[in-house]
Amino acid sequence: MSFPSEISSGAAPAAVPPRRHRREPSGDRWFRWATLLPAVIVLVVLTVWPVANLLRMAVSTIEFTRDGASFAFTPAENLRRLAGDDLFFINLRTTVIFVVVSVILEMVLGFLLALMVSGVPRGKGLVRTLMILPILVPPVAIGSMWKLVYNHDFGILNQALGVVGLGPVGWLSNPDLALWSVVLVDVWHWTPFVFLILFAGIEGLPREVIEAARVDGATTWQIVRRIVLPLMAPAIAVAFIFRAILAFKVFDQIFLLTSGGPGTATEVVSLRLYRVFFDQNELGYGALLSVVIILAVVAFLLTAGALARRVGR
Incomplete structure (x- = not known):
């Protein structure tokens, strides 16, 4: 079996010149970002803005007047009501x-x-x-x-x-x-x-x-x-x-x-939200309950994932 002369003679192989990265033309870079712009706009409109509006509602008391909806910034009152809402925590447990x-x-x-x-x-x-x-x-x-x-x-x-x-x-x-x-x-x-x-x-x-x-x-x-x-x-x-x-x-x-x-034997949090939003017409407190439910779902999934990884080991 024959080998290259540099290896058979013991000589060091020739150095390979470093590969230079070509700079991307600015026109291509701008075109790539422009093609992503519609998707970013859709994401903001359909996801980021509703979540931001939900957080704004969660710290407010909303009342409807002839001029439209009026927002009063009442985070402490909403949180105090949540802490005393035993029925919601029963629904969450269910x-x-x-x-x-x-x-x-x-x-x-x-x-x-x-x-x-x-x-x-x-x-x-x-x-x-x-x-x-x-x-x-x-x-x-x-x-x-x-x-x-x-x-x-x-x-x-x-x-x-x-x-x-x-x-x-x-x-x-x-x-x-x-x-x-x-x-x-x-x-x-x-x-x-x-x-x-x-x-x-x-x-x-x-x-x-x-x-x-x-x-x-x-x-x-x-x-x-x-x-x-x-x-x-x-x-x-x-x-x-x-x-x-x-x-x-x-x-x-x-x-x-x-x-x-x-009674409340099968009342889950979605039913509780429905009644708070549409029967009691309390949009601010209902938004706060929605945020709590989102956090509960995330905590549940993270806990289940941690348990699954522990069992997998």
Whole structure:
């Protein structure tokens, strides 16, 4: 085998001259910024300005007169009212319980369904189509349908209990059962969403790694725990973040099923905001509650992410 003369003779290789970076023409630089300008304007108009206006409302008391809306700067009064609003913190606790239980159930069921469907040799497309049907149903139809299912007198659940000799249950009128009944509806509605994301992630896994693990004698549980779950971490994180944010914003199905009742058993923060804004017409205090909810969602996601990283280690 022959080598270059500089290396074979022991001589040092010739120095390579440093590469000079060409300066970008000013016209190209300005053109790049000009093309980004529409997107920046849209971002400011649709995101930055509404958030700034929300913060302005949160520290004000807003009253409507013939001349329009008048803003009075009252941050201390709004904060004092928030500190004494026990009902809001009860609603926040109810919301956190709803989010934690429903999202965990949806993640577990969605992952199990994705594993099962990925093992089906034929008809994956048909199974996937049938699985996503609950997502396609409008929320109004879901609320009406499940209200009939939970009906005390002629609902299918109480009819089934009557067949086995049990009495009817107040699924939506019992304070101890109402929240869990709403959670069941949310799980039925959104588990297919989680299934779609995780199924796409499983289908994209490298089959060679899984087959090699099987050849080495790994069990199904070992493959899922040590190969599938670590490789699926990005897809799981995406599904969790989307579902957690959407669960915090739940409104329609609870409004249609229970309207927050019985009492405040199913009243979440979105319902509380609705009543403060539209029933009580207190825009400033409602804006402050909105800011608190945003901070609570961010804190929840950061805490969940920290726990996930700790478990991953």
